[in-house]
Amino acid sequence: MPGNSAGVAAVERAASLLEAFTDRDFTLSLGELARRVELDKSTVLRIARSLAKFGLLVRNDDASWRLGPKLMKLGNIYQSTFRASDIIEPLLADLVEKTGESAAVYVREGDERVCLFRHDSHQAIRHSARVGSTYPLDRGAPGRVILAFVGRAGAIYDDIRKAGFFTTSGERDPQVASLAVPIFRDGAALFGSLALTGPPARFSDEAIKKNLEILQMAARKLSVAMGGDPGP
C-alpha cells in the first residue's frame, strides 16, 4: 500500500521517541525514554541528539529531554494548510459566548478526525480537549457529520444528510454530548465539521434546538468565507 510500506526503521524509532511525550509527561529522562520506546539508552541518546539538532527535541540542563519548538512551527504550518480564514478564532469565541459550550472545528485525516481549532467553554464544568487531538470518525457527532457529507452509505448517514446536523450523547465518551454541522469550502467540497460539546445534562432537546440555530449560522458564515456553499 502506497504511503505505508517499506520505510526507514531509524526514522520510525525517532518518531516513536516523539510520541513518548504527552501533556502529562512533557519532560522525560534518558532512561525513562529508553524504557518507553524499548531501545538501548545509547541508541535513544543518538537519535535524541539528531532530533535536537533540528529543534524537534530539547535537552534540558539536567540532561532530561522535552519536545522542541520546531514542532510548534511545523504544527502551525499544518494547521494553516487548511486555509482557515482569520475569522475562525473569533467565530469560535463568539460561539462559546453565545452557547456557553466548547466549540471546535474538525477535519478528516484518513479514517480519523483532527481537532483543528478549539475554544473551551468558560463554565466550570466543560468539555475540554486539545487542538491536534485525533478521534475516530464513526464515534461522536463531529465525525459522523464528516462521514455523512463525504457520502458514506447507511440509514444514519442518510438521516444526517437530510437533517443537516447530528447530535450524540455519550457515544465516544460517556460524559460528553455533542452537536455538529458540516462546513464547506470551494463550492460543495466538505471542509470538515463545526461542533459544540459539553456535559449531556446541558444538551436537552430545548437547548439543542436553540444552539443548533446559532451553530448553523456560524457554519454558514465560515463556509461562505471559505468559498463554500452555505449548506443545507
Place this chain on the structure above:
Amino acid sequence: MPGNSAGVAAVERAASLLEAFTDRDFTLSLGELARRVELDKSTVLRIARSLAKFGLLVRNDDASWRLGPKLMKLGNIYQSTFRASDIIEPLLADLVEKTGESAAVYVREGDERVCLFRHDSHQAIRHSARVGSTYPLDRGAPGRVILAFVGRAGAIYDDIRKAGFFTTSGERDPQVASLAVPIFRDGAALFGSLALTGPPARFSDEAIKKNLEILQMAARKLSVAMGGDPGP
C-alpha cells in the same frame, strides 16, 4: 558537546524533509521534495513513508506530500509545557483591543526566542508573524528583555533591568517596532516576555507611554497567574 554530537544521519534526513515544507509550500511532490533535500527520490519516498506511518507526513491522493496532524498535536504539547494558564489567549486579545497593535508572548530556547502565543492587530497595516517562529535573542525588544532578565551583562541590559521594559524600532526588521516587558513565574524566575509590535510610525513617544501602562498591567496579571512576582 552534549545534545548536539554524533547522531543518526537517517533521522536528520527525515528532519530536513519536514523542514522543506513552508506556509507557502505546504504541498510538495516527491520530486520537488527530493530536489530540496538533495536526496534520491527513492530515499525520500522511504523516509516519507515512515513519517506518514506516525502521522508526521500525509500522502495526498495524487501522491504529493504534506505535513501531518501529529505535528500539530506535538506542537500543542510543546506549547503547553510552558504551563500557560487559560488567561493568555484572552489577555492577548484584550491587549490587541486596547492598544491596536499585535501582541505576543515569547520564551527563550537556547540562544533564540520562540513566539509561543500571538494575536495580530485588526488594523490593515499590522505586524503579522507566526506562532512557533524563532528569532535571535539579541535583535528586537522581546529578546533583549529576556536577555536582561536572565542576567546578561552590559550597559544596555542594566538599563532595561532598571526601566523594566525596552523598545526598539527597526532593529530586527526595518519595518517593525516593538515594545516588550518581562513575564515571571514561580517567584522571580523569568518566563519570557510580552510584546507589542507594529509599524514604527505608530510607536511615537506618546503612544509608547500609553501602551506601556497597558502592557505592564497585562504582564503583571500574567506573572501573578503563573505564580510569579508582579515584576518591577
Place this chain on the structure above:
DNA sequence: GATGTACGTTGTACTTGGTACAACACCTTT
C-alpha cells in the same frame, strides 16, 4: 500513432551507518 519527458515506484547491490553491549565517571542512597 509515435516519441520524448517527467513522474512515482520497485528491485537490488554495496557500503557503512546504526545498533546494542560493555565499560566508564559521576551522583545519590544506605
Place this chain on the structure above:
DNA sequence: AAAGGTGTTGTACCAAGTACAACGTACATC
C-alpha cells in the same frame, strides 16, 4: 565503603539505508 542508577562513550558486527537503474504510467508534442 558499597550498591545502584544515571548519562555518556567506544567499539564490533551485521543488516539497514542508500543510490542507481529500470519500470509503468501519464502527459505533451509532433
